[in-house]
Amino acid sequence: MKTVTIKDVAARAGVSPKTVSRVINGEDHVRPAIRAAVQRVVAELDYRPNAFARSLSSSRSYLLGLFIDDPVSGYAADVQHGALIRCRERSYHLVVEPVEPNRAGWQGHVQDSIAALRLDGAIIAPPICDTPELIDLFRQSGVPYVLMAPSVEPEGSGAVRMDDHGAAREMTDYLIGLGHRHIGFIQGPLTHSASIRREEGFRAAMAAAGVAVEERLLLRGDFRFRSGLELGEVLLRGPDRPSAIFASNDDMALGALITAMKLDIAVPDALSIAGFDDTASSRAAWPQITTIRQPKAEMAAAAVDMLVDPSFRKKDVDHDTHLMLPHALIVRGSTGRWPRGSAP
Amino acid sequence: MKTVTIKDVAARAGVSPKTVSRVINGEDHVRPAIRAAVQRVVAELDYRPNAFARSLSSSRSYLLGLFIDDPVSGYAADVQHGALIRCRERSYHLVVEPVEPNRAGWQGHVQDSIAALRLDGAIIAPPICDTPELIDLFRQSGVPYVLMAPSVEPEGSGAVRMDDHGAAREMTDYLIGLGHRHIGFIQGPLTHSASIRREEGFRAAMAAAGVAVEERLLLRGDFRFRSGLELGEVLLRGPDRPSAIFASNDDMALGALITAMKLDIAVPDALSIAGFDDTASSRAAWPQITTIRQPKAEMAAAAVDMLVDPSFRKKDVDHDTHLMLPHALIVRGSTGRWPRGSAP
DNA sequence: CTGAAAGCGCTTACAG
DNA sequence: CTGAAAGCGCTTACAG
DSSP states (O other): OOOOOHHHHHHHHTSOHHHHHHHHTTOSOOOHHHHHHHHHHHHHHTOOOOHHHHHHHSSOOOEEEEEESOTTSHHHHHHHHHHHHHHHHTTOEEEEEEOOTTSTTHHHHHHHHHHHHOOSEEEEOTTGGGOHHHHHHHHHHTOOEEEESOSSOOTTSEEEEEOHHHHHHHHHHHHHHTTOOSEEEEEOOTTSHHHHHHHHHHHHHHHHHTOOOOGGGEEEOOSSHHHHHHHHHHHHHSSSOOSEEEESSHHHHHHHHHHHHHTTOOTTTTOEEEOSBOOHHHHSSSSOOBEEEOOHHHHHHHHHHHHHOHHHHTOOTTOOOEEEEOOEEEOOTTOOOSSTTOOO | OOOOOHHHHHHHHTSOHHHHHHHHTTOSOOOHHHHHHHHHHHHHHTOOOOHHHHHHHSSOOOEEEEEESOTTSHHHHHHHHHHHHHHHHTTOEEEEEEOOTTSTTHHHHHHHHHHHHOOSEEEEOTTGGGOHHHHHHHHHHTOOEEEESOSSOOTTSEEEEEOHHHHHHHHHHHHHHTTOOSEEEEEOOTTSHHHHHHHHHHHHHHHHHTOOOOGGGEEEOOSSHHHHHHHHHHHHHSSSOOSEEEESSHHHHHHHHHHHHHTTOOTTTTOEEEOSBOOHHHHSSSSOOBEEEOOHHHHHHHHHHHHHOHHHHTOOTTOOOEEEEOOEEEOOTTOOOSSTTOOO
């Protein structure tokens, strides 16, 4: 299959390659009749511009990179999907680049991607959006980047986020409103800044309601199912067990729920459980888990929009774009009034 | 940051660009001393070849495409991760391209990827590996491709697979061995050829053991959690309910398990449940689900190897490479002897 | 509004 | 073993 080039189109349309280029890229200053003629030939020949030639001569690659720590998580899947769909709409392609900050030489891989692929932009997912060394690599390279849910918002970068603090506070308010006073909190890992913000939201709500936080009921997990399982057991086997458990993400909430089942503690009759993220696992449980909907795909799509947007790309260092997307409290079957049957 | 080019390296090393090119690409016919000198300069200047220039002049893009139907599933995540890791080891990059065969114009998107990106190869995941129109697109383009778990293995293509039939048969044999005779089977969708092979394996085992298949206990699901939930309910609420349920994948098995819990049917005491795939959901349950380990990441990695392998790439149409990877029966807590307490 | 020239940074094919 | 020339398929910058 001989490849059709811009010259073939030009020859057949009776114009110069440059004119074809203009039509392809939707530039102005082409007479409508000529434009139409070129477009017809493009269709006839099924001409598709060679992205490499285009990238080599222009400075754009039409490639965006998604840099992510753990590409297997449900969180990653949602983020990637949101980015992928939007890339397609914008005629970009997405390259997924796993970053392993615990492995020697990870910087080299990142630099390879940046230098070899000439990425037009990068989306940096949590928790590595909080790795200064990584941010520095991008800053030095000059590749525009957007951080997802970073702890700080360095200047010169874009950022998309949700209000983790406010959402955790809402969830806690909701549990308190149900009558819970004795609330266990399964914390996320310190490597994820979001888990710190969520804990602060929890504490703020407790303080505002005048409910004392029992430090022994705060346990540090790692966002994985297994830690919810184990820490749930610590909470539920301990003396004076809590009437509610709020886990910093859904996977851990699911773990706590399973532990409750093992221990024959009825949910929500004898124990309420709440999560965070609205991942598939919160729905694939019985009862389904009350959680916070995090707009993961929307955040990724917004990041793509920012990177593709010419005004963002050519912005000066002081034109940072920071976006905050809305979340929602989703009440499902795993939470209920306390004491059971008490009046609302 | 001025970009370092091959000329810069050549000038500084006192050789021609061609020699630098040879060193970079590990070709022969370079004197060791010169090779070392060039490598030193490459390191000093932190030279990184421009992938686009390289692709434009050679015929390789160092880009592999992963074409996938539903990039959000747990299956997709495992496949992608396996491919990603191996790509990195081989100095390739992975572009993920969602294919939506139900949406008009999907062929155009695929052709764009092939033509614009000049992919060096493509991995086609199930179930779209069974879409003839898609395969034709690749065949016409001349881009080497590997099918994952296809129903047929068209000539001119590579394929990686596992023995779905044999694995389903093993699982069924195992259930029969436990004493089960009354076995419900939740089928996968007809769009996935694997589900057909799994059903055949189930039937073969039943026939071999002389156990009659009760057609009313075979129900068609769609591989999603929800259908396991619903079909599980049909099986368990019906008259003369089965003592075991074998679901064609883990998500549906989990659904059936949740239904059993809702109906207060003890697993595995009153009901055994088995799945297929060994996805995260089979472990994030209580009891954990007995399943078949499918080597998803390994299959994807093998596909990458095939596409990168020069002998595969230049192979004639009759040099098809078809690989079968081993699976494993993983016995966990969701299955037990029947009747309960009977002798092994 | 349109085009001729030069160049992006590599590799291929050919010499020597 | 090494290199000079030509070219991959586009776009940029400049004319007109």
